[in-house]
Amino acid sequence: MTAQPADTRTSLTTVSRETDVPAAAALALGDDALVLSHRLGEWIGHAPVLEEEVALTNIALDLLGQARVLLSMVGDEDELAYLREERAFTNLQLVEQPNGDFAHTIARQLYFSVYQHLLYGQLAAGDGPFAPLAAKAVKETAYHRDHAEQWTLRLGDGTQASHERMQRACEALWRFTGEMFQPVAGLDSVDWTGLEAAWLESLEDVLRRATLTLPEGPRSAPWAAGAGRQGVHTEPFGRMLAEMQHLHRSHPGATW
Amino acid sequence: MVTTTTPLEEELRRLAGSVPDPELPVLTLEELGVLRSVRLRGEDAVEVELTPTYTACPALEAMSLDIERVLRDHGMREVTVRTVLSPAWSTQDITDEGRRKLREFGIAPPRTRTQSGPVPVPLGPTRTLTGPQDPPRTEPDPVRCPHCGSPDTELLSRFSSTACKALRRCLSCREPFDHFKEV
Structure with a gap:
């Protein structure tokens, strides 16, 4: 993911590879950040206004930075990002969902950034191997969460058309939200029940203020059991990976 | 923890600290507060610790290369630049001189308060809400326009040309400007 001559790369140690890092957890968190970063990057050149283009890509950049730190804890970041097969990615299915219309992107941001902000808040409070990154990232995700909440209010409590689209987007992505609270191996200090309760409370509050209705359907389905964290992904993810990995696979070792 | 520094280490720190930030060249790394x-690590080997402003700060690699060049020019054979995340960088780490230079450069410096993170800003009117409450919220510590000094400025976007800045507009002189947002 870096673009610099190979000989300078050796002197820049992003994070020392620690042996006590739970690899599965680093991959799960890193893949969430990487995949959502790529999806947000797809808005480049397509956002409704210039300020929003800058906002979405800034959020994508923050996530990419987090992904680089997390993936580097377990191996070579480029190999992990560009040379793994679909089934080896353990990101949530939520983050791989296509951008859809702007309301879908905002609903996905709302669900994920509230989750990530709360999760990093818990990790930052502990003293595990993810605490330093979480303490840094929690400040960044506070801005992501605020961005998503402000847009949810504006779209939900906007025109009839924006209200309908935002409600539809919240409903459509609801079934991917249950997976977020399945405990991740290696993140033993996290109180997943408390996390879920705090997430629901926050969602209820934002949606109510946005004159939207909290979706009622199941937050996960039997056919989705395990899902992204176990490497089972939805159809659009394969196409996204093909685009993301194509350059690196076609030109191995290319630098610029 | 007490660490003793040798005169050579002080000299090398001064040199590394005087490297300009690649994106905000009015500031040095020392003034930005990223040089830890x-x-x-030997007669002519040195280890430098840097902390990023944001996790993804793309300037970090350029900073590392610049530091490496400056220290090699000063006779160091081996220069290792390590990135450390903890304790997390905060805008409180920007020196007073750094703040003055930012303002002079046309960027509103971060405010020196303890609270960090997004500042709640009331939305304009939506369908069921009439907008900001009356009387208008008076901020105890407003972001001042770096051009005319007016405290009467508004937020255009929480994100701007780089991850660390927000885009604002002055309601007195009408100039848009960047604000180094508090983290």
């Missing part, structure tokens, strides 16, 4: 330590 410079330690000798």
